[in-house]
Amino acid sequence: MIIKNLTKKYGEVQAVKDLNLNIEDKEFVVLLGPSGCGKTTALLCIAGLLIPDKGEIRFDDKVVTNPERGVYLRPQERGVAMVFQDYALYPHMTVFKNIAFPLEVRGISKSEIEKKVKKTAELLGISQLLGRKPKQLSGGQRQRVALGRAIVREPKIFLMDEPLANLDAKLRVFMRVELKKLHQRLGTTTVYVTHDQVEAMSLGDNVAVLKDGVLQQVSTPAELYETPKNTFVAGFIGSPPMNMLEGNLVEKDGQLMIDLGGNTFELPPQMRESVKQAEGSSVTLGFRPEHTTLAGKRKENAIEAKVEMIEAIGREAHVHLTVGNYPVVAVTSPAEDLTVGKIAWIVLEKEKIHVFDGKSGKILA
Amino acid sequence: MNTRVVVTRIVLYILLIFFVFVFLLPFWACIVTSLKTDADVFTTTPIELPPSPTMAPWMRALNALGRPLEISFAFTAFATIFSCLIGSINGYVFSKMKFRGSNILFLFFSIGIFIPYQCVLIPLVLTMARLGLYNNVVALILTHTVYGIPICTLLFRNFYKEVPNSLVMAAKTEGAGTWRIYRSIILPLSVSMFVVAAVLQFTSIWNDFLFGLVLLSGSNLPASVVLANLKGTTTVSWNTLMAGSVWFALPVVIVYLVLGRYLIRGYMAGAVKG
Numbered sequence: 001m002i003i004k005n006l007t008k009k010y011g012e013v014q015a016v017k018d019l020n021l022n023i024e025d026k027e028f029v030v031l032l033g034p035s036g037c038g039k040t041t042a043l044l045c046i047a048g049l050l051i052p053d054k055g056e057i058r059f060d061d062k063v064v065t066n067p068e069r070g071v072y073l074r075p076q077e078r079g080v081a082m083v084f085q086d087y088a089l090y091p092h093m094t095v096f097k098n099i100a101f102p103l104e105v106r107g108i109s110k111s112e113i114e115k116k117v118k119k120t121a122e123l124l125g126i127s128q129l130l131g132r133k134p135k136q137l138s139g140g141q142r143q144r145v146a147l148g149r150a151i152v153r154e155p156k157i158f159l160m161d162e163p164l165a166n167l168d169a170k171l172r173v174f175m176r177v178e179l180k181k182l183h184q185r186l187g188t189t190t191v192y193v194t195h196d197q198v199e200a201m202s203l204g205d206n207v208a209v210l211k212d213g214v215l216q217q218v219s220t221p222a223e224l225y226e227t228p229k230n231t232f233v234a235g236f237i238g239s240p241p242m243n244m245l246e247g248n249l250v251e252k253d254g255q256l257m258i259d260l261g262g263n264t265f266e267l268p269p270q271m272r273e274s275v276k277q278a279e280g281s282s283v284t285l286g287f288r289p290e291h292t293t294l295a296g297k298r299k300e301n302a303i304e305a306k307v308e309m310i311e312a313i314g315r316e317a318h319v320h321l322t323v324g325n326y327p328v329v330a331v332t333s334p335a336e337d338l339t340v341g342k343i344a345w346i347v348l349e350k351e352k353i354h355v356f357d358g359k360s361g362k363i364l365a
Numbered sequence: 366m367n368t369r370v371v372v373t374r375i376v377l378y379i380l381l382i383f384f385v386f387v388f389l390l391p392f393w394a395c396i397v398t399s400l401k402t403d404a405d406v407f408t409t410t411p412i413e414l415p416p417s418p419t420m421a422p423w424m425r426a427l428n429a430l431g432r433p434l435e436i437s438f439a440f441t442a443f444a445t446i447f448s449c450l451i452g453s454i455n456g457y458v459f460s461k462m463k464f465r466g467s468n469i470l471f472l473f474f475s476i477g478i479f480i481p482y483q484c485v486l487i488p489l490v491l492t493m494a495r496l497g498l499y500n501n502v503v504a505l506i507l508t509h510t511v512y513g514i515p516i517c518t519l520l521f522r523n524f525y526k527e528v529p530n531s532l533v534m535a536a537k538t539e540g541a542g543t544w545r546i547y548r549s550i551i552l553p554l555s556v557s558m559f560v561v562a563a564v565l566q567f568t569s570i571w572n573d574f575l576f577g578l579v580l581l582s583g584s585n586l587p588a589s590v591v592l593a594n595l596k597g598t599t600t601v602s603w604n605t606l607m608a609g610s611v612w613f614a615l616p617v618v619i620v621y622l623v624l625g626r627y628l629i630r631g632y633m634a635g636a637v638k639g
Contacts (some may be wrong), residue, residue, distance in 0.1 A: 049534050076540040088531035092553045101549070102539035149539070159538075 001046070001157065001189065006055035008041050008213075014039040019055070023206075026187045032205035032236070038213035039193045040161055046191060047082050047159050048075035059156065074171075076105075080149035082159040085166060087142045089134040089149075095121075096130040099148045106153070108189040111185045120152045123182075147179075152188065158190040164199060168169050176202060187325060201225070209233050228353075231361040234286050236355065240318060240329045245285045246358060249278060258285050258355070261324050265304045268350045271365040275355050282358025289331040291352040294319060294338060299316040302345035307338050321346070367384050398422060399608035403567035406603050426595070426609035426630020438572060438616065440502050440587070445566040449559055450509065453573065455550050459518065460525035461533050462543075471522070482575045483601070504580045509570045510578030517562050524558040525551065558630040560627035568617050587634075588613050 006019040016038040023029050031039040032036060035173070044050040045065065051072055057065040065072040074108060081102070089098050096117055103113045121127045124144045143163065163179075164172045172328040180203055183190055194200055200207045201221040207246060209216040209224070216228040228234035234242040243338055247265070256267045256275060265285060267275060275283065297300060305321035317334040320327065321344060330346060338344055355364045366591065394411040397472070399422050401415040459471050489508060498504035528551070536546045577587035586594075592609050595602070621628070 044534075047538050049537060050378060075534075075537040076542060078538075080538055081534065082538045084531040084535060086529060086531050088535035090532060090536075101536070101541075105540040122443075144605055149535075151538075189426065 001058075001061075001191075002058040003042070004056045004058075005047070006045060006052050006057065008043060008045060008050065008052045014213050015335055016052070017046070017053060018214075019090075019210075021208055021215070022217065023189060023191065026189055028183050028190045028192065028205045029031040030192045030200040030207045032192060032197060032204075032207050033209060033210035034236075035195055035197075038211075039195075039210050039212040042210075043082075043159050043161055043191060043193050047080055048078050075162075078157075079155050080157045080159055081153065081155035081241065083146050083150050083163045085162040086177070087134075087146040087163075087166075088147055089142055090290050091134050093133070094130065095132055095134070095137070095145050095148075098134070098145055099130075099152050102149060102153045109316040116152055120148045123151075123213055124148050125362065131321060139167050140175065143167060143175060147182070152187075154188075156189065158188050158192075160190065160192045162194055163192075164194075165196075172199075177204060178304055179258055195315065198239065208211075227363070228286075229363055231284055231356045233361075234273075234356070238288060240289050240331070242354075243328045244284045244289050244324075244356075245326050245328070247283060247285060249275065249281045249283055258283060260285070260303065263323060264347075265303060265348075267303050267355065267365075271355065277358050279359045284356040284361070286354040286356060287348050287352065289318070289329040290331075291349045292330040293347045294330055294332055294336060294348055296337060296342075297345065299345050299347055302347045305344055305346050307340050307342055307344050309340060310338060319344075328338065366572055385634070393472070395471055395607045398603055399426075399611055401604050403602070403604065411603075422604035422608040424614075425602075425605045426612055429605075430480060430588055430591055430609055430612055433586055434612065434616075435589040435608060436502060437588040438575075440505040440509065441567055441570045442504045443515060444570050445509040445563050448507070448513025448517050449562045451514050452519075453521045453552070453555060453559070453561060454547065455514065455518040456521025456523075456525050457520040457547055460528075461530065461551075471518075474515050474518050475505050477512075479520065482512075482573075485573070486579060490578075493580055500581065500582050500585055502581070503587065505576060508576050508580065509566075509573070512576075513566050517566065520565075521555065521558060524555060528554060532571050557627055560624050564620055564628055567620055571617055 001021075001023040003019055003021040003023075006016055006021075007014075008016045009037055019038075019042055021029070031042060033039050036037050039048060045052045047254055048064065050084070052065060052067060055065075056063060059078070063069070063071050065071060090101065095100065099120055100113050101116045108116075116226050117130070118127065124147060126141060126144050126148065129137060129141060129145070132143065137145065146352060148162070167175060167219060169232055176199060179296060185204075190201055192200075192203060201224070203223055206218055207221055207224055208218040211232050217224060217233045224233065224237050228237060228242070231315075232246060235244065243256075245260050247260040248256050250259045250264070256269075258265045258267065298304075303323055305323045307319060308327075309320040311318040312334045314334075315337065316331050319330045319332055319336070321330065322328065323346070328346065332338075356362060370607050390412065397414055398406060398411055399407065400418045400420070402417055402419050402421070405416055456472065459467060459474075493501075493504040493508075494572060496504075498507070532550055533546055536550050541549065573587075574589045574593070578590050581587060583589075592606075592613050593605050595609050
């Protein structure tokens with residue numbers, strides 16, 4: 001599937017702006033972003049439930065949407081199946097009827113429908129629920145029925161709009177794994193919309209991060225985590241998110257450093273060339289909470305910080321500190337000997353730090 | 366319960382019983398009078414029990430109203446079905462399909478509710494005459510259907526607003542066209558609304574006097590008009606008139622009795638989630 005320059009406006013609000021995305025066959029792609037970033041709009045355009053203002057969508061070689069050329073295939077002609085956040089089960093039909101509906105619409109014979117519905121129900125473990133109405137089902141069961149209705153007709157593409165958002169935390173994790181397994185088994189190309197970065201990272205072969213209708217970055221989850229293209233992606237991916245400290249570039253004795261106001265941090269020499277590309281002198285130093293160690297004593301090139309709070313959450317501890325006015329989180333072992341209110345020194349893993357342009361937010365090194 | 370609450374309760378119930386009495390008095394008078402002989406009507410007060418009960422006025426009224434009731438029933442039934450069906454389709458379009466000017470169009474539809482019957486009387490009669498439908502029941506079916514569309518459209522549109530859009534979107538992606546979605550999803554979900562709209566339409570069309578009076582004549586007059594004519598010109602045969610009133614009111618009462626529980630459910634629809 002290829003999406004080219006997709007643009008959609010609601011009145012004055014630009015929901016999606018010049019979105020370009022190539023989705024390979026059998027790929028699981030996640031559209032990730034905060035609410036109102038245009039991810040659902042993009043999905044509805046793919047489904048044909050919304051007509052974009054500009055741009056083109058192609059399935060294989062077939063153009064399904066191109067408003068400039070007057071091409072628009074109705075949703076029923078596209079061969080896509082969609083799972084909605086509220087499941088959109090037909091309340092007056094039994095589970096069997098719900099799953100059978102897309103087949104009935106296609107005029108498939110009764111015996112064939114019966115066979116396919118039963119097979120699908122078995123695959124999802126809902127065979128015993130076929131006679132019930134949606135009202136009599138739990139959230140997780142409804143979710144499965146919605147999935148069943150989507151997969152029963154073996155569509156070319158699955159579209160999923162926050163399908164796990166209405167489940168409780170424990171069930172969400174469970175269904176996430178189920179979804180992944182299902183995708184591995186069926187191998188259907190899937191576009192999945194979510195605002196939950198953990199869901200995105202665990203499910204997606206590729207993740208597309210959107211903000212205000214603009215695509216920020218498309219990469220594998222690992223790449224997104226290791227080399228975010230800008231401060232938005234850096235701050236959105238990871239839990240707790242990346243720490244960012246604003247500062248100014250200074251050069252002393254041939255060494256490039258960031259003046260953080262009270263602290264200076266010496267950049268590794270190999271970063272020198274790329275960091276010098278910065279538009280001005282203002283830059284943002286980014287480092288992940290898990291790539292730090294805390295020391296009780298002053299250390300070379302460490303950043304001085306004040307310990308504000310310690311959250312011991314079992315396996316690890318999240319230490320909340322302040323550097324100047326900026327909050328910083330460090331993930332350490334719970335055994336670390338730190339005192340709230342005292343000074344600590346943050347030691348960074350030099351290979352794991354990032355420097356962003358202070359103006360544009362783009363990554364420099 | 367303290368005494369104050371008890372006293373308020375007692376006063377309240379006395380008041381309520383009094384009002385029940387006041388409201389039921391005409392019905393009582395109607396029924397007892399309909400069972401009196403011609404002579405008794407004039408020798409007793411309207412609320413007194415009949416000294417020698419008789420069914421004769423009932424038979425007389427039925428004789429006069431038999432065919433008019435059939436005519437009334439025919440156009441009321443058809444016009445009710447048509448206006449509800451069309452209203453439901455309109456409501457589906459206005460609630461689930463946004464198109465250019467749909468809000469303005471809906472506004473015009475809603476204005477239709479406020480057009481008084483009297484306004485359209487002359488053009489209506491002329492149009493029907495030109496169509497060759499004057500003194501034809503079809504004219505009344507047509508008129509009442511058209512007059513019922515605005516209110517039915519409004520009712521169904523508001524009802525369908527509560528149906529999640531995702532249901533329609535899901536059906537679309539699953540391959541269903543507009544009609545299929547209406548038939549398989551929207552229609553089965555709106556049974557309760559159909560009952561509400563049908564009861565409203567049935568009652569108002571059944572009770573209509575004006576359209577029946579001007580569009581039909583002679584042996585084709587509907588029951589509402591014939592009932593008024595039962596009064597006669599010089600003397601009033603009260604017992605026959607009252608018996609006729611009971612006959613005339615019966616279908617509406619039956620509709621309410623049969624569909625009453627759906628009615629309450631329909632009025633409540635959307636008020637409570639789940």
